[in-house]
Amino acid sequence: MPTPKKKNIGRAFTLAQERYAALGVDAARALRQLAKIPVSLHCWQGDDVGGFETGGGALGGGLVATGNHPGKARTPDELRADYEKSLSLIPGRHRVNLHAMYGEFGGRRVDRDEIAPEHFRNWIAWARSNGLGLDFNPTCFSHPQAADGFTLSHRDRGIRQFWIEHCRRSRDIGAAMGRALGTPCVTNVWVPDGFKDTPADRQSPRERLAAALDEVFQKPLPAKHNLDAVEGKLFGIGAESCTVGSHEFYLGYAITRRKLLCLDAGHFHPTESIADKISSVLLYLPEILLHVSRGVRWDSDHVVTFTDELQAIAREIIATTIGWSESPLAPRRRVRLGLDYFDASINRIAAWVIGARNLLRALLLALLEPPALRAAELAGDLTARLALQEEARALPFGAVWDFYCETKGVPVGAAWLGEVKRHERKILLNR
Ligand code: RNT
Ligand code: ZN
Numbered sequence: 001m002p003t004p005k006k007k008n009i010g011r012a013f014t015l016a017q018e019r020y021a022a023l024g025v026d027a028a029r030a031l032r033q034l035a036k037i038p039v040s041l042h043c044w045q046g047d048d049v050g051g052f053e054t055g056g057g058a059l060g061g062g063l064v065a066t067g068n069h070p071g072k073a074r075t076p077d078e079l080r081a082d083y084e085k086s087l088s089l090i091p092g093r094h095r096v097n098l099h100a101m102y103g104e105f106g107g108r109r110v111d112r113d114e115i116a117p118e119h120f121r122n123w124i125a126w127a128r129s130n131g132l133g134l135d136f137n138p139t140c141f142s143h144p145q146a147a148d149g150f151t152l153s154h155r156d157r158g159i160r161q162f163w164i165e166h167c168r169r170s171r172d173i174g175a176a177m178g179r180a181l182g183t184p185c186v187t188n189v190w191v192p193d194g195f196k197d198t199p200a201d202r203q204s205p206r207e208r209l210a211a212a213l214d215e216v217f218q219k220p221l222p223a224k225h226n227l228d229a230v231e232g233k234l235f236g237i238g239a240e241s242c243t244v245g246s247h248e249f250y251l252g253y254a255i256t257r258r259k260l261l262c263l264d265a266g267h268f269h270p271t272e273s274i275a276d277k278i279s280s281v282l283l284y285l286p287e288i289l290l291h292v293s294r295g296v297r298w299d300s301d302h303v304v305t306f307t308d309e310l311q312a313i314a315r316e317i318i319a320t321t322i323g324w325s326e327s328p329l330a331p332r333r334r335v336r337l338g339l340d341y342f343d344a345s346i347n348r349i350a351a352w353v354i355g356a357r358n359l360l361r362a363l364l365l366a367l368l369e370p371p372a373l374r375a376a377e378l379a380g381d382l383t384a385r386l387a388l389q390e391e392a393r394a395l396p397f398g399a400v401w402d403f404y405c406e407t408k409g410v411p412v413g414a415a416w417l418g419e420v421k422r423h424e425r426k427i428l429l430n431r
Helices: 006-022 027-034 076-087 117-129 157-181 203-216 247-257 275-284 308-321 348-367 372-378 382-392 397-407 415-426
Strands: 039-042 095-099 133-137 185-189 226-231 260-264 288-292 294-296 299-302 335-339
Touching: 006 027, 006 397, 027 348, 027 397, 039 076, 039 348, 076 117, 076 348, 076 415, 095 117, 095 335, 117 133, 117 157, 133 157, 157 185, 157 203, 157 226, 185 260, 185 335, 203 247, 226 247, 226 288, 247 260, 260 275, 275 288, 275 308, 288 308, 308 335, 308 348, 335 348, 348 397, 348 415, 372 382
Parallel strands: 039 095, 039 335, 095 133, 133 185, 185 226, 226 260, 260 288, 288 335
Antiparallel strands: 294 299
């Protein structure tokens, strides 16, 4: 696809800026705000949730990556190179979200209850030299001790203990990352624990999970180094009937223990949107983490596309955190953003770029929302609110986005695809 001329990108932006200014929106300010929002890019899109453990087993925990597109990253260096390619095509400064199984163990078998910051030394050095923050996740799946689908809530004390130790070490690693990079690492705990068929006892596993998490979080860590998050889910493959760490479980847990609640867009009923949850949970929690994903029927992890749902999520993030809220409970940085999906059927670098660019585009659209829309609601004029909401969809926000990409030195429009294709031919197909 031909790239628009630089001069025309500038012209189109100036015209769009005028159009927005007439509606009381400062497009240049919106771009300055957008530039301050980091998105954490999930490492597991790069290799289909494989990781680098010696003798690493098959993907477990109900997670399924389908497809066999050539060229997936096989080593930490390949994964980092793929990240660099992706980040060069995404405007702004972002973060990298690692799972514990992506440590570098030097060919040795280091079990999950033995991992330590030294196994992430190269990641930390790389993040520092690329100006990236790091986020972290214990890996409570794809492991013999998780073979029956239970980890922190397991009925066997020894198995619980194993995963408690893994999660404790994960927090220490998160804190080491945050300390080294000068930006707090969000360490997010998700466990797959759940029942394929109707349980006779739902209560005891939940009591065990709460008690195990309390042990995991026992040691205080400075918030400037590590922030703990907990992530619930409705169901997974093989855990269709009951997930121990459900939404209600973690909502209560996060509120009572002052943890970040992680809302994953793919972890609810298909018509239930996390967009509507943001303003509620932020009444009771200082900060939350979003896993921006896209559920399709039974799969919670499709590449993020520019859906109504994504636009609604972005709109609520902006409206609740940097919009017009007069509430003293709503200071600025309260929603942390990460991507979470894995598609092995397309170029994996493209999958990162598509999802990240879509999320940023949706945030920009939200930042450009005309204030008249809210004024109409305040005045009780619901006709005008609806009319303005619909007209806002056709405002020239694409010109503002193109200008943003141009000024951030990343390809405008679909020009990034050419780079991904070239990289695929030169690098990926030789792997
Ligand atoms: C799984 C959760 C979790 C994982 C990653 C790999 O349903 O969404 O966040 O996707 O930990
Ligand atoms: Zn998730």
